[in-house]
Amino acid sequence: MDSRQLARVKNLYIATAIIWLSSSIGIVCFTGACYIYTWIRYPKPAVVSHPYSPHARASALHTLSPSAAASLFREFDRLETSRMYVYQPWVEFSERVFHSPLLNIDQAEPLPTRRTVEPANGAANNRTIWLFGGSTQFGWGVPDNQTIASHLSAILSTDSTHYTVINHGHTSFYSSQEAMLFETLLRHGHKCDIGVFLDGLNECELSQDDLPKLTHGTSDAFLKEEDVAAENYVIITPLFPPVRVLNGLLRRLVPTSSRQANQESEPLPPTKYDRVAMYRFNMSVIQDIAEKQDIHVSFYWQPTSFDYIAGAEQRRKDLPTFAKIPSLNVAVRQNIKIGSFHFIADMFKENSYEETYVDWGHYGDEGSLRVAQAIADGLKNDGLLR
Numbered sequence: 001m002d003s004r005q006l007a008r009v010k011n012l013y014i015a016t017a018i019i020w021l022s023s024s025i026g027i028v029c030f031t032g033a034c035y036i037y038t039w040i041r042y043p044k045p046a047v048v049s050h051p052y053s054p055h056a057r058a059s060a061l062h063t064l065s066p067s068a069a070a071s072l073f074r075e076f077d078r079l080e081t082s083r084m085y086v087y088q089p090w091v092e093f094s095e096r097v098f099h100s101p102l103l104n105i106d107q108a109e110p111l112p113t114r115r116t117v118e119p120a121n122g123a124a125n126n127r128t129i130w131l132f133g134g135s136t137q138f139g140w141g142v143p144d145n146q147t148i149a150s151h152l153s154a155i156l157s158t159d160s161t162h163y164t165v166i167n168h169g170h171t172s173f174y175s176s177q178e179a180m181l182f183e184t185l186l187r188h189g190h191k192c193d194i195g196v197f198l199d200g201l202n203e204c205e206l207s208q209d210d211l212p213k214l215t216h217g218t219s220d221a222f223l224k225e226e227d228v229a230a231e232n233y234v235i236i237t238p239l240f241p242p243v244r245v246l247n248g249l250l251r252r253l254v255p256t257s258s259r260q261a262n263q264e265s266e267p268l269p270p271t272k273y274d275r276v277a278m279y280r281f282n283m284s285v286i287q288d289i290a291e292k293q294d295i296h297v298s299f300y301w302q303p304t305s306f307d308y309i310a311g312a313e314q315r316r317k318d319l320p321t322f323a324k325i326p327s328l329n330v331a332v333r334q335n336i337k338i339g340s341f342h343f344i345a346d347m348f349k350e351n352s353y354e355e356t357y358v359d360w361g362h363y364g365d366e367g368s369l370r371v372a373q374a375i376a377d378g379l380k381n382d383g384l385l386r
Contacts, residue, residue, distance in 0.1 A: 034241035051077040052359070056141055059354050060364025063146060068102075072143055075100040085214065090184050091177045092212040094170050095138075102143035110184050114138050114167040117145040118153045123162040127386070129153075130166050130185070132178040133198035136302060137169025139368065141358035146365040148198070151372035156379075161386055166192070172213040174202035175282035182286055186293055194384055195295055196375055197286065199279065200302040200345060201361060204328050205321050207275050276331045283338070296384045299341045300375060301332050305357050308349040315360065342378040344371070 053073035061069045078100065085093045094111040098104065104115040131137055131149050139147030149167035156163040168181060178197055185192075206213060283299055290297045303309075306316050306325040316323045329345050336343075347370065348356050358364040363371060379385050 031242055034245045038241040038244055052080060052141075053077050056359050057354060057357070057364075060356060060358040060367065061142065061146070062355075063365050064143065072102045073141075075103040076141065079103065079105075087218070090180050091170075091173070092218055093214050104144055108166075109190075110188055111168070111170065111181070114147060114149070114169065115144045116147065116149040116153055116165050116167050118150070118162075118164065119157050121157055121159060121162055123158065123160055125161045125386070126164060127161060127194070128164045128166065128192040129156075129194045129196060130168050130182075130192040131196050131198070132173070132182065133169040133302075134173045134202040135169070135171040136201065136362055136371075137198045138167065138171055139169070140171060141362040142365055142368055146368055148363075148368045148372045148375070151369045152196075152375055155372055155376045156385065169198070172202060172206065174206045174212075175199050175279050176207065176210055177212055179282045179285050183289055186289065191293070192295060194379065195286070195290060195297040196300070196379070197283075197297065198300045198302050198371070198375070200329075200332075201304050201322075201325075203275055203279055204325050207278050208272050210273050210278060275328060276335050279332070280336060283336075283341070287338075287340070296382070297340060298375070298378055298382055298384065299336075299338075300371075300378060301329070301336075301341070301343045301345050302371070303345045303348045305353060305361050308346040309351060309353055309356070311353050319360070340382060342374070344374045344378075347371075347374055 053070065053076070056069075056073040056076075058064070058066045058069035058073075061072070064072065079095070079098050082096075082098075084095055086096045088094045088111055091111070095105050095114075097107050097112050105112045106115050129152070131152070137148055139149070144150060147167060149165045149169075153163050153165040156165075168178075168185070170177075170181075173181075175197070178199070182195060212218075286297055304322070304325055306312050306319075306322040307329055316325065329343075333343050333345075348367070351367075356364060356367040358367075376385075
């Protein structure tokens with residue numbers, strides 16, 4: 001190769017290198033500009049902490065002094081701000097194990113459970129009751145010894161029979177998750193004599209789409225796990241800033257009629273299910289399983305602060321989702337006719353809201369005691385107690 005050819009190769013190499021370097025710098029600058037644009041145009045919502053304690057009412061905790069109630073509410077703050085939930089197969093999530101002087105969530109199988117404080121008696125005859133429900137059954141806002149489960153154990157246990165009450169209530173659970181948890185417990189070899197299901201509030205809020213509360217976050221985590229599994233591949237998602245910017249430019253260039261056609265081809269939103277029909281179906285599933293396992297079950301439609309109590313109308317306006325509570329209560333009362341179903345949603349209609357509810361929708365100590373007594377009366381009327 002003579003000097004002229006060598007010079008041509010050299011010039012070609014330099015030109016190629018300059019083009020490559022310029023293109024790389026251009027891509028980096030374009031990508032950086034897209035990140036800045038999307039950061040400005042689509043800012044992430046600020047992470048705002050909403051501690052529980054400022055919104056809870058010590059007036060609904062008659063067994064604690066104001067200072068002790070404030071200490072309890074701060075324990076709920078710590079639970080909420082320290083990764084409260086953990087992933088759980090089949091039911092999606094549960095509270096994590098947590099220990100403090102008045103609020104304890106103990107390790108159990110298959111899910112951690114809120115601690116039940118039981119009376120100390122020496123009865124040899126022991127029966128086991130499982131309680132299912134959402135945060136009201138869990139005992140949000142009250143200490144361990146004032147949950148519905150603790151009150152029920154104290155009410156039912158006698159000198160001859162001790163009732164071990166296990167609190168399988170979990171925040172934001174509704175009947176679909178409860179049915180799955182009930183089945184999971186039995187499938188894993190656990191056994192009870194009676195199963196009690198307290199529902200209503202979350203049936204209104206969550207069952208319309210039949211999606212547990214953390215479904216969308218769990219879906220995102222699943223996609224991230226897929227990304228890790230496919231780490232040998234380069235995946236460009238629609239959220240990649242350059243893609244977002246180019247999509248925005250293309251939407252401006254595409255005629256309106258074409259955009260409308262594309263929008264019409266998008267999938268329909270999730271199906272809206274009939275809440276009463278879904279609840280009734282879950283009840284029938286639970287009953288069928290329980291019958292085969294020689295377990296008695298009892299269902300209770302719970303009182304809420306959004307109906308049958310003074311000021312309910314104003315609270316429903318603050319939370320539009322719960323504006324449907326009165327009509328749902330009517331529909332449930334009219335359409336659920338099975339013998340093991342108990343409608344107790346109206347039991348607080350003569351009560352003071354501030355004295356009954358420790359916050360917007362959870363019972364204080366006396367409210368929990370009254371619900372526990374209603375459950376005990378229902379079990380007695382159903383002939384399930386010895």
